[in-house]
Amino acid sequence: MFRIHIRAIHVPTYVIFGANTDVGKTIASAALTFAFKANNPSFIKPVQTGYPVDSDARFIKSIVGSASIKTLFKYTDPVSPHLAAIQESRIVDDDDFVGKVKEEVGLSQDQAGVVFIETAGGVNSPTISGTLQGELYKRFGYDAILIGDSKLGGISTTISAYESLLLRGYKIPLILMFDSNYKNHEIIEKECKTKVILLEQPPSKHQDSEIDIKNMVSYYQRQNLDRIVEFLNDYHKNRIHDLEEMKSAKGVWWPFTQHDLVKRVMVVDSAVGDKFFVYENGKIKQLFDGCASWWTQGLGHGNTKLALAAGKAAGRYGHVISPETIHEPKHLLTQKLLELTNNHFSRVFYSDNGSTAMEVAVKMAFNTFIKRNQEKLPTDSLKIIGIQGGYHGDTIGAMDLSDPNVFNSRVSWYTGKGMWFDAPVWELSQGKHIVTNIPNHEPVQYDRLSDIFAESRSDLKGYYRELIISRLKQATEDGMVFGSLVLEPVVLGAGGMLFIDPLFQRTLVEVVREPQTWNPKSPPIPGKLYLISVIFDEIFVGMYRLGNNLPSVSPLLGVQPDITSFAKCLTGGLLPLAVTLSTDEVFQSFRGNTKMDALLHGHSYTAHPVGCSVALESLEIYKNLKGNEWNPSKILQLSKLNKIKRVNALGTVLVVELTSAESGYLSNAAGDFVKNLYENGVFVRTLGNVVYIMASQTTETKVMDEMLDLIASLLK
Template structure:
């Protein structure tokens, strides 16, 4: 397999001032302004210090923009990447040209390559001129505003001086601004009839602090070509030396220096002003701070580590794969324009409106979409909150109230939860109390762990074999480790139940609960993260064990009612909770993180309460939903207001978050329906060993990360104790020489540091993998739009890193 190309690094050098010229419309004078700016910049440099790039041009060669530059700015180097002779939109011209249509990546890489060449030979200025208007399509059909966004070049916007040009210019500016472009200057022709320059100067000064420069219009065409060339040459000489053009160049020069100075100083300033989460800042130095200039798709554009002392011709930015998916929230790519526009629409229509006893369309449509997507007979209601931790607090209030009312527990009787060791449900006090003592909570003064946390078998690929690993202390009760031919076979819970694999699990769980109840323990809910425990160390739990836990609890109401109390009647509603309310924390694992809309489907069972956040909004804004059954909802129904669920947040169901979440869900479900992940599912994950009668909802598992990669890395037993992949998640458990595991192990740091150091030899600029560790576990997360090529790139670096 050929080595994949490195990812795209944004073009930024100390020496090279690179700017992209967009037009508010066609025929607004982009090439005239490009020529003026090139000539004005050339007057400030020696030799051929200015370059012009036209990525895509249409029309006959005689009218090509690079020829215009050559004619009137002869001391400027110029290049056109793709020239189509047909004078139509690039997407049509490309189709009619009988040549291969360049992909967006091909076009962007060639732009970056040309910029790198300019920097390496000491050019000082580069102007990159687009074709048509801001949203004119490129050869692939993608509009230019979206196509060029990964380059993140600062922009000079050529305004429209014609009738209607005010609206066109402002609309073009807003389109660029919403996509994260820095529009550094607006330029346009001065004319007396429509006075667009006067209006736009005031508008941009007042609303955006962006300077607007105007120059005289070019002379009318002359009767002969020779006269016309002479008149234009004189025009360019005069206007390029004029104050307005000079002011633009001075401003662009200043903004370039300011951008670099800001990037150079950000890390130091951050250490002085920022209090970082999950970080012992006394151990940080400025070089440990990841300075992010922009982000697009799966990649940050970050300040290269040697940039402050590098030469003028070294690239300042490098592409950094976002290996933590921006702390588990990112699914549809950074700077996704669909999500951006959804947020802008809701912000423009609503801003924020209070939600108590109110409703707006985004919240109602999102509620319906979530309930339909979950496809659960138990879930009927949606409660909105701010984030995963607060959503868990809501779920606890729901579950504990329902259990208290059914079993008659008095207020002074302390209720706990049933959970799993290593689970972690958030950083608010109530959510913390649902986790066993750990480094996350032991030093929190109000922490009071309330519950029992079962140990459990885990799943790892070890030395090429898929294994259910039973903790040493539980082997007498649960049996020995068991090897399986594939991950799918492990997840075929129905087939395994038919073979009796669950019997020991259920007996162990029942006996443990009986013992705890005899000790006087009282429980109000079960709370688990289906399949994967995230913050607790990326543990992949045997799904059959979690299913057994749910089944035992639901079949054992006798364990949870008061001693001596009469057995309650079986609820008439088959979907009402029994035993204890079951809470599934899908904040991390849900909404296609593990390849499914809901991770509960791996257990082939349904929750009574389910919590969803992170991927809910595709990584753009915070929002959480807690879904509950009608049976749970009715626990709070009475004529007394104090019996209501008195919980809320100022930004409950904020319209921006709801609209973005709705767009995110629609996009994810469309990708699932359209087979967008078929390339990943075909990477060896389909198992012929899976029973033909098994439920598709549990046995059909796959990952973005290739099976051969996972199994190959698992054979590096000198360093790797085990590895697993599911959906977009890859977790590598590194051996610790001291024998310790968990959050405070340093075993995975060497591999992390190798990936962060990255590849500095890439032809298109250096790049690296930004990733985090959980003790001895290094995890990587792809997004739901991550490409096969990106996975190949990261896989290669992983292989190198573990062999180092």
């Protein structure tokens, strides 16, 4: 069953990092523990090397007798944990490590007033498995205290350690450090947005351990440690106050949201991998982000590699105006995109999101159409061919690509400019793979999903052809002039997660490229020219959403568009960047002697270096992923449940349509199911009675299995 982790936040819990090894981390940790000795402090040392000669926990216990102390993983060799673990053949897997620490912290929180977890070495020192400490500990979502470096050079190591913690998403309320002649704290305080508290240099170690302890206790007593207690208590109080206050979401106007119907505001304290850390009634609850944050998550939340990719481009360029300039991230990303789509396209046009990418695509398509048809056509009334239920964004031009629907019904300037086919869909229903919603035709059953996608498949081809041609003929006879075919290939997303029969889309593309068969009013063009161009909107389905080997889904359909668009997963799920790719013919149609002939479209941050750098890093990571999948046999079983009308699973996408009288975007049939998923740690959004769970491309198959089991148990 899917595991959910809830942790109390009323017990302040801090991870203590050192700016370097040998900065007095344990002495400082003891100071923290000592400071809180009236609060029943708990001290956890997850990894201790050099044990039992060295034991930070024992030292702390000797100073703060009342503290609860614990050392979790002990190694004899006094070296880095990753080396000791290899030497002593006791390597601990990251998941086990995290599980064990969580468990211990949980036990501590039941009794303690404050919990300190002391790391080993510096921020980026490897832990047992070799994973960097800062990286592994971010999975807990605790705040950090950094022990600064007071030595010569300590300004640099402290600020760099601080920056490494920031890049890994830590809040760092406090830098604690020792005073020294170098006065390192002065510049550290100026550069880091963090409170710095100074301790005097501790006394040197006395050979007699009893005297040493006495010396240390007296040292701690001299340090006015109430400063620390006061500061951290205030911090913690404000931290909870801020989380509480955020619940009101004051001043925020949410997209696609009827504010009067909002029942719960999710206060997201942080997010790591597939999980949100959500604040709720004094607790932090981990929730699987089952909508992949509006289908954007490819590489998970709080991905340090992407954070670094963003930071490095920001530091090297900031933004660079786009026209007539080139910078390395833009150059390399452009080459990579052309290569990933097998050099079918020749140009990449950058913009900011799916809507703008599609507006650009349409401008490209219509211009190409005009150039292809070397004569005056009534271009101001050009229409597009689409599929019912398509969605391409919320700017007016993008809206006009869709048939009338709930999204555009109240928009004054919406005027759907096209003709849309009601298309056949495939699904898994009652254990059977079927293609259904075929106009005037019974559903057709297939043995396997791969049969439906087979490029050799021809069963319904003739039927589809006739259907398409007759409708197009009628429309052109009625006076419509089509400038482009616009498709979301394979899956229609926002329109209800409709998985279109690939044969239908393939046939549609083929037919519109044979204009003479259906467009009697437009002259046939000889040679390679076709009348209208084909746009794919891969904003949702592209960039590996539908499969480990599918940067573009064109291979699934076996046909290529003239223009395609990507966004969402392009940046791994971090920030906005969109691209529209075109064939050379499309690009050439804008060449000429005047600026007027050019594509006069652009946005301020076109091809911003940060976005390009993050996308480049993402594509690098995607390439090396081994892939994941929704378990086919579990899916099959799911589809047999009475409460389920259909299941679709492809790539990281799982769709479950519930059996219900009412359906559509405004339906709330799935309410209870969604609520139950939430209670079990899975956050999902629905499209009416269509519930979807979207994993990221890095979600482990075993987690996906757990979710399938959860769904089965909730709907059985």
